Amino acid sequence: xxxxxxxxxxxxxxxxxxxxxxxxxxxxxxxxxxxxxxxxxxxxxxxxxxxxxxxxxxxxxxxxxxxxxxxxxxxxxxxxxxxxxxxxxxxxxxxxxxxxxxxxxxxxxxxxxxxxxxx
Amino acid sequence: xxxxxxxxxxxxxxxxxxxxxxxxxxxxxxxxxxxxxxxxxxxxxxxxxxxxxxxxxxxxxxxxxxxxxxxxxxxxxxxxxxxxxxxxxxxxxxxxxxxxxxxxxxx
Numbered sequence: 001x002x003x004x005x006x007x008x009x010x011x012x013x014x015x016x017x018x019x020x021x022x023x024x025x026x027x028x029x030x031x032x033x034x035x036x037x038x039x040x041x042x043x044x045x046x047x048x049x050x051x052x053x054x055x056x057x058x059x060x061x062x063x064x065x066x067x068x069x070x071x072x073x074x075x076x077x078x079x080x081x082x083x084x085x086x087x088x089x090x091x092x093x094x095x096x097x098x099x100x101x102x103x104x105x106x107x108x109x110x111x112x113x114x115x116x117x118x119x
Numbered sequence: 120x121x122x123x124x125x126x127x128x129x130x131x132x133x134x135x136x137x138x139x140x141x142x143x144x145x146x147x148x149x150x151x152x153x154x155x156x157x158x159x160x161x162x163x164x165x166x167x168x169x170x171x172x173x174x175x176x177x178x179x180x181x182x183x184x185x186x187x188x189x190x191x192x193x194x195x196x197x198x199x200x201x202x203x204x205x206x207x208x209x210x211x212x213x214x215x216x217x218x219x220x221x222x223x224x225x226x
């Protein structure tokens with residue numbers, strides 16, 4: 001079955017760190033471009049960043065609000081995507097989705113994992 | 120950054136109605152425009168890609184059109200399962216950006 005499963009969400013204090021994981025299955029993960037998209041409670045969708053396949057190369061792209069604080073990485077041997085989030089702010093509170101960013105559209109989404117930043 | 124503006128932000132409609140949602144980009148994005156549907160508590164689902172291509176498995180009552188800066192999502196005959204929030208998204212250049220969403224409610 002083709003699917004993405006996120007994990008690692010939870011409650012963290014402002015200024016803290018958290019690492020999200022996304023396990024992929026059912027497709028050739030090493031060839032896939034992958035993105036993180038988030039959604040604050042009751043709000044719209046916001047793209048967080050994208051990592052290309054190793055074969056494609058190129059920089060990892062980030063949205064301005066997270067640049068310098070968040071890092072996207074991948075382990076193709078484990079079919080897993082990561083989002084390291086540092087210096088978290090209350091405005092980072094959201095459901096975080098990983099997506100298969102294939103062929104210029106988000107073809108597959110995980111179920112999401114909730115990150116709550118609060119003291 | 121490319122700004123995506125959707126209208127309306129919400130609407131009420133009845134089963135059987137024809138629905139049209141518009142999305143405008145702040146600069147030309149050719150046909151690098153996608154549409155998603157999201158239901159409460161669920162992840163978004165891709166409906167239309169490259170402005171007008173219907174994703175496999177999506178009912179043919181959904182259609183998309185447009186190029187450049189102006190785009191439209193049309194639902195020819197609204198069904199009960201179509202009441203949801205719809206988002207447009209540009210994939211022309213990073214940062215990839217979404218429209219603010221259109222919530223479609225039952226009248």
